[in-house]
Amino acid sequence: MADSARMKAQKLGLPALDLSVAFPQATPASLFPPLVSDYYQFDDLLSVEEISLRKKVREVMEREVAPIMAEYWEKAEFPFHLVPKLAELAVAGGTIKGFGCPGLSITGSAIATAEIARVDASCSTFILVHSSLAMLTIALCGSEAQKQKYLPSLAKLNTIACWALTEPNYGSDASSLKTTARKVSGGWVLNGQKRWIGNSTFADVLVIFARNTSTNQINGFIVKKGSPGLKVTKIENKIGLRIVQNGDILMQDVFVPDEDKLVGVNSFQDTNKVLAVSRVMVAWQPIGIAMGVFDICHRYLKERKQFGAPLAAFQLNQEKLVRMLGNIQAMLLVGWRLCKLYESGKMTPGHASLGKAWTSSKAREVVSLGRELMGGNGILSDFLVAKAFCDLEPIFSYEGTYDINSLVTAREITGVASFKPAILAKLTQSRL
Secondary structure, rough: OOHHHHHHHHHHHOOOOHHHHHHHOOOOOOOOOOOOOOOHHHHHOOOOHHHHHHHHHHHHHHHHHOOOHHHHHHHHHOHHHHHHHHHHHOOOOOEEEEEEEEEOOOOOOOOOHHHHHHHHHHHHOOOOOOOHHHHHHHHHHOOOHHHHHHHHHHHOOOEEEEEEOOOOOOOOOOOOOOOOOOOEEEEEEEEEEEEEEOOOOOOOEEEEEEEEEEOOOOEEEEEEEEOOOOOOOOOOOOOOOOOOOOOEEEEEEEEEEEHHEEEEOOOOHHHHHHHHHHHHHHHHHHHHHHHHHHHHHHHHHOOOOOOOOOOOOOHHHHHHHHHHHHHHHHHHHHHHHHHHHHHOOOOOOHHHHHHHHHHHHHHHHHHHHHHHHHOOOOOOOHHOOHHHHHHHHHHHOOOOOOHHHHHHHHHHHHHOHHHHHHHHHHHHHHHH
């Protein structure tokens, strides 16, 4: 037994060198670089309040989150001790007015999302799910009593929420969901399964969508943590957004009292009220991620030397850096315009879908170029880029994949829906 233990210890070897010793030539992302990616001075388009919020969020993220994000990303654990610091940002609840919520402009909420994502995409997803999906659903579709009961605590992050729409068999085709809600005396009984639900493993409040067995329409319900018949398990082995705790939700005869049925969710179209806002927020996540990657690469290229010169002195590297910078300026302006369309009441589903699809696509190019510029260090989470590269992949897919969002916009500009293969229509006709 002793020999076996010694052999195991020899195989494991010594602990890893401290990064400052192993690679002293460049600064890791735990000490986050200053913002240099805002080349066209985006602050000029913002109000005084929005500029102040932007600086506040940036300072807290760089000071509190940057030093520990790689550690928690590697462990795929959520840093619960940071929740009070995130609560101090006063961004939970976003645009919701009253009930202890900040009542931000949608532009303010969007830039806060980007500033959080610039340092850590997982933290931005945690806030987005909690605020722009779960809280907003209660605010837009809940009764006055439900708003009073749930929103104040959620706004302070004293309680955490998740939003459960996606199912194992229904992702892009979410309107076909099969989870059921059956009316019984005094409430409803829910049965079914949800998957990929962020925050679900520790959420105190779960906003669940289910099909009413009487009307066949989609209804919404507020389910409390620990309800009998409710089981939530963590999805393991993710390569992106590893800090986000995505879960599988199983419901077997989960009872929900009448008072926790969301009165304003009576069809799938009612969920679109929420998705319209959340899709704007998701469009800003890639913007923030791309900005963080650029800021890291900009510093790295000036610190790291090869062939007797800093990497920033090489023409190929300069061209890639400028291409990244150009993408970011365009992304910022598209995101800003999307917010203004929403504020003026002119934003359509096609606008929101194009914004999310386009920014996530351009951010993909930015992080890929950043990965090239960082060389071997581009595969280490310590220097952010590898982590951002992986974190962007789930964002590229959730809240509508690039393809689905493109089809939403295409339907709007052509008047022709093409979500289902033409062969399905032919098969349906042949059966008639």
